[in-house]
Amino acid sequence: MLRLTALCALTLLSACKPPASDDYVSRTQITDERRAPATPVASPDTQGAAWVRSEQSGRLLYGKPGEMPLFSLACEGEELVYRRYVAADEDAKAVLALIGNGHVERFFIDAHEEGDAWLWRGSVRADDPRLEVLTGPRSIEATIPGAGSMILNASRQPAEFITRCAGTMPALPDPEASPE
Template structure:
């Protein structure tokens, strides 16, 4: 009898609240509607593209001679900064997929504002094992969704750059011997 005693009370409570779908169309939107992302671009032609050190910034640039770079590597105190030079949506986040040299890696890459434009940029400790994808002598495919796929032609330059950047990491101090 106790089980059925609360049943009328539950029915009364349910009758007080309209179903979730009632008058749904007239409810105000809680969040702003998202605008669509920019249209994806085609992959650039990389025939004749090569790696070269920038004379002014200390970055390793990849692209066709005489044209804007497609990708760059920079070193900041043992941190490798990788940049894909293509327009990005403000504050967007993505994954840079790297395939080559016997590796498949995915690195975080975010849209960052750079001189009034948004570019894809990511950072990773230069001694991170995931960067081995760049240290081999073979071709690497670098893809950011919507920003095309860049074929990084075979070169030892990125591997040498990553190795040199990792050397900038300060090793932890050696433990001091106990004088006792």
């Protein structure tokens, strides 16, 4: 008798929800319209591009002479700020992949509104060991999904800039030292 009662209860409970069907979407309301991402950007030609220190802005710019920069590094307090100067989708988030000098590193990079445009911008502590990818003597491939892949030509300037930026940071306390 107990089994029969339990079976009847389960049958009644299963009848409370309709089964899955192809017209399920027609029974719900979808409120958010999904936007497609912008068309991916072609990789820029970086032949002849170079790193140049901008005395006006205190940034290290990468690009062809006389043209808009393609990439930049800036020292803002304890942070090294990196920018990719190519249009980004509003509020987009991505990962900047840097490959070169014996390293493969990934850094978060987000779209930020700068003036009338959305550009890629990210930051990391200037003493982050992953920045060694930028400090070697060889070229680096920098890729952001949808923003193309670009070659950062070899130069010692990024290493000097990053070292100088990290040198302005206060030293981290030694975990072994005891407070006096």
